Amino acid sequence: MSGNMNLTLKIWRQANAQAKGELKEYKMTGVSPDMSFLEMLDVLNEQLVEKKEEPVVFDHDCREGICGACSLVINGRPHGPVRRVTTCQLHMRKFKDGDTIYIEPYRAKAFPVIKDLMVDRKAYDRIQAAGGFISVNTSGNPTDANSILIKKENADRAFAAASCIGCGACAAACPNASAMLFVSAKVSQFALLPQGRVEATRRVKNMVAQMDHEGFGNCSNTGACEVECPKGVSLENIARMNREYLAASFVPES
Amino acid sequence: MSKACFCSSSVGRKVFMAITGAFLVIFMLLHMSLNLFVIGGAESYNAMCHFMGLPFIKYGLQPVLALGFIVHIIYGLYLAVKNSAARPVNYKNANYGAASSWASRYMWLTGLVVLGGIALHMVNFWVKIQITGLPEGVADDYTLVVNLFKNDLYTILYIVWFVILGVHLAHGFWSMFQSSGQAYVKWLPCLQKLALLYCAVITLGFTFVALWCRFIA
Structure with a gap:
């Protein structure tokens, strides 16, 4: 042909x-x-x-x-x-x-x-399990999440962060093998929404601790992750995670 | 797990780099401004050197500055080593250049060159002006500085150093906002332009003084 x-x-x-x-x-x-x-x-x-x-x-x-x-x-x-x-x-x-x-x-x-070409990416699962969730009691009468008003911009940003598919390209692309884009996307998708704020402090601390424990490198803002991310997850999430982590480290959890 | 120490976390270390970096960014601007006194001639430059040698600056502020440098250098090198360990087997056909700038990937290298330049310039100027006193036959601080740049080799060496310093700062300037979490999307384009402006002012400012000493003084 x-x-x-x-x-x-x-x-x-x-x-x-x-x-x-x-x-x-x-x-x-x-x-x-x-x-x-x-x-x-x-x-x-x-x-x-x-x-x-x-x-x-x-x-x-x-x-x-x-x-x-x-x-x-x-x-x-x-x-x-x-x-x-x-x-x-x-x-x-x-x-x-x-x-x-x-x-x-x-x-x-x-x-x-x-x-061969298959790698073990369970490190991402463990980071997710360390805090990438909200605790909701589903046994009673759960209220519809849509009944809480959310600023349009925040809903859009949370959605963009949630588009991360956890493929690992960010850590593979990073010259430092840092997983910051993944972790920050998972932190951000909750941090931007009222349901996620409840556990925001412990979430960011636990997820960063797990990320460090897994042996990923440290972010040096090369921006390679954002370029190679198949979902176009933005570097703004890393800035947000850094901000969240700073606040979580110095402001006691209420 | 939530008990993990801020200082030893990856985010915490980057915040330390950002804070000490911000401190050094301000210092560089101050240093460049002080160098411009040379244009005012011997009297103005010597007066500036005298002021910078006053005890509260020499014994009060200089140790703080030194601490800023030391923390920035040690954390920077430590991070570079940790980051290299995070990828024990590299790609056979790596193409990092497709997704990131040279300056951002080689901060450790430009940082080391800047450090070498700092050592050279301290031996050339700082030690003689503030520690040992001027060598025989050099009338004043102004003459010491101007004479050094009459040597073409030093002028070229210093200008190359200023350019590499500019490359280091180009990535460092906006990075400090990102690492400390202050790089909001709305500000980012502005911050990156400000970074370029800042680097141009620093590199051109230092270079201008070197060339002024070489050709005009």
Whole structure:
């Protein structure tokens, strides 16, 4: 078919968490520009299976850009070269015939490699569990959240923060492997709403403590996270989290 | 877990960097303004040096300044080491430049160059003016400063230093608002413009004085 591409893939292969990995080269011929990036990897895996070789392990789930399961660092950029898309929504038409594409796993001490391109992102779950919730008694007569008036701007900002899918691209993109954008989005989506204010103090303290405990780096405001975030979560959330944390540290909880 | 210490948390450390950074940002502006006294000639410059050597400044304010520098440098280096440990295996084909500025990624490096420049300029000026006294044959503080810049090598070295200082400040200036939580969205574009203005004033101000000493004094 015309327009199909021949590509050279350099993919990180690592048998398990302890093994020493390496970049391995694969030649792909006749790649359709209409394929998604993950479909291209599916085709590669079918070819590997036919040759009785071990297929490449990578994370994926909804393939609709909303679940946060897919990852990959493509040519040095989490979720590839196109802004505001996840790897599953990246299409091969963004590449050219003859391209060499480097595919690596997320790199962070807190995201250890499980196998090949799959990393363990449970650190984000533990941070979320440390405070990313509100405590509501649902056994009685819960009032409709919509009955509380909320300033439009705050509702919009909370929604924008809540669009974080927890994929881990922020920590993968950060030169310091800092998870601040993720944590600040989760802190902000509650901090901006009246229901979230109730536990705001302990939430920000607990989530920051868990983030530090997981071994993520410290934010130095490079802004790489915001650029690479597939959902465009803003740096303003980090400023808000810093503000919340300062207040939480010096103003006693009422 | 909520008992975690503010000072040892990642946010707390950044706040320390921001506060000491803000202090040094103000100091840089003061220092640059003081240097401009050289344009007023020997009398004005010597009077400024005399004032800066008064006991309340020398023994009262200088130790505070030194503390500001030391905290900023130690925390900065500590953070750089911690951050490098947070990614033990780096990307084989890294492309950090696609998403962030050079200045923001190499604060530790520009910081170290600034530190080296500070050491050089303290040996050149501060030690002689405030500690050991002027060397034989140098009439006054004004002559000491002007003579040094008659040497082209020093003039070039200092100007390169001022440019690197400007690069360090360009990221540091708006960072201090972000790290302390004061970078509200509404203010951010304004803060980033103010940062550029501030860096231009500092770098050009210092450079102007060096060139003035070299060519006009």
